[in-house]
Amino acid sequence: MISINTREFIIRAIEILVTILATYFAVYPLHGKPAFIIEVLIVPVLVLVLCELLHAKYVIVPKLENYITTRDREEQTRQQLERLRLQMEKMAECLLSGEIAPRLVSLIIRMLGRANAQVSAAELDDVWNQLTWSLSKTYFATNYINYEHMYGNTRSKAIIATQRAKMLAEGVTVSKVFIVKDEDEINSTEAKKTLALHRNEGIVDLFYIVKTDISNVLGEKLTITDDNLDFGIFDGSVVLCWHFDKNRKIKGGKLFFGENEVRPYREFANLLKAVSKKCP
Numbered sequence: 001m002i003s004i005n006t007r008e009f010i011i012r013a014i015e016i017l018v019t020i021l022a023t024y025f026a027v028y029p030l031h032g033k034p035a036f037i038i039e040v041l042i043v044p045v046l047v048l049v050l051c052e053l054l055h056a057k058y059v060i061v062p063k064l065e066n067y068i069t070t071r072d073r074e075e076q077t078r079q080q081l082e083r084l085r086l087q088m089e090k091m092a093e094c095l096l097s098g099e100i101a102p103r104l105v106s107l108i109i110r111m112l113g114r115a116n117a118q119v120s121a122a123e124l125d126d127v128w129n130q131l132t133w134s135l136s137k138t139y140f141a142t143n144y145i146n147y148e149h150m151y152g153n154t155r156s157k158a159i160i161a162t163q164r165a166k167m168l169a170e171g172v173t174v175s176k177v178f179i180v181k182d183e184d185e186i187n188s189t190e191a192k193k194t195l196a197l198h199r200n201e202g203i204v205d206l207f208y209i210v211k212t213d214i215s216n217v218l219g220e221k222l223t224i225t226d227d228n229l230d231f232g233i234f235d236g237s238v239v240l241c242w243h244f245d246k247n248r249k250i251k252g253g254k255l256f257f258g259e260n261e262v263r264p265y266r267e268f269a270n271l272l273k274a275v276s277k278k279c280p
Contacts, residue, residue: 119253125155131234132159135166140269141232144179146248147190151197164201175205177276195279207276239265
């Protein structure tokens with residue numbers, strides 16, 4: 001690939017050569033005619049204008065594009081470093097204040113540097129599992145994702161069993177609110193299987209609410225979207241959100257920690273538990 005400097009030299013050389021040749025062939029047949037002086041001046045000027053346009057297109061524009069690209073990359077790097085710095089400061093504050101269990105440090109560090117601590121669909125079960133093992137006090141979760149997609153695999157069932165172990169061994173309290181599209185859904189076969197899975201593990205604080213009723217209790221606590229409707233709060237200090245598509249199937253997630261980010265979820269959870277109905 002020819003470098004920009006080499007390309008510029010070649011174009012400049014072509015400019016000179018073309019100007020000389022164009023002038024010669026334009027002037028030669030006109031020698032001795034009245035228009036000689038005018039055309040001798042016009043032809044080189046036109047040729048030079050054309051060459052300058054070519055120079056701008058093939059030299060100046062690529063240089064400008066390269067400069068803009070480099071500047072944008074530098075700005076993106078600066079923003080990433082600033083985001084990482086803020087996240088590190090936040091994590092340090094959370095650790096010092098006892099908001100985050102030390103055993104979660106490796107998980108949090110792994111998420112740092114990502115845009116908003118995004119979690120891929122493939123990583124979600126692993127992150128959920130690590131957060132569950134870190135529990136020492138409370139776990140609250142909402143569930144709007146397709147039941148079979150959420151709980152129909154071996155890994156999810158193992159995590160539910162871990163929640164039971166935490167309840168028995170460490171006195172962790174576990175409660176969940178199932179968000180349904182209508183009253184009939186909570187009595188569906190899929191919902192009954194999911195409720196049975198939890199109850200068989202001793203998890204009985206199970207509630208439900210119709211999705212359209214949520215706005216009546218939400219107030220200004222949290223702006224609900226499909227990216228934060230399904231979430232879990234671990235010991236009141238870390239939030240894991242499950243993101244889902246139009247079919248209510250998991251497509252990824254996001255991790256939140258730090259008081260300012262977690263508080264809205266805690267407040268919403270308290271409101272939701274207060275108005276939800278006990279599952280049948």
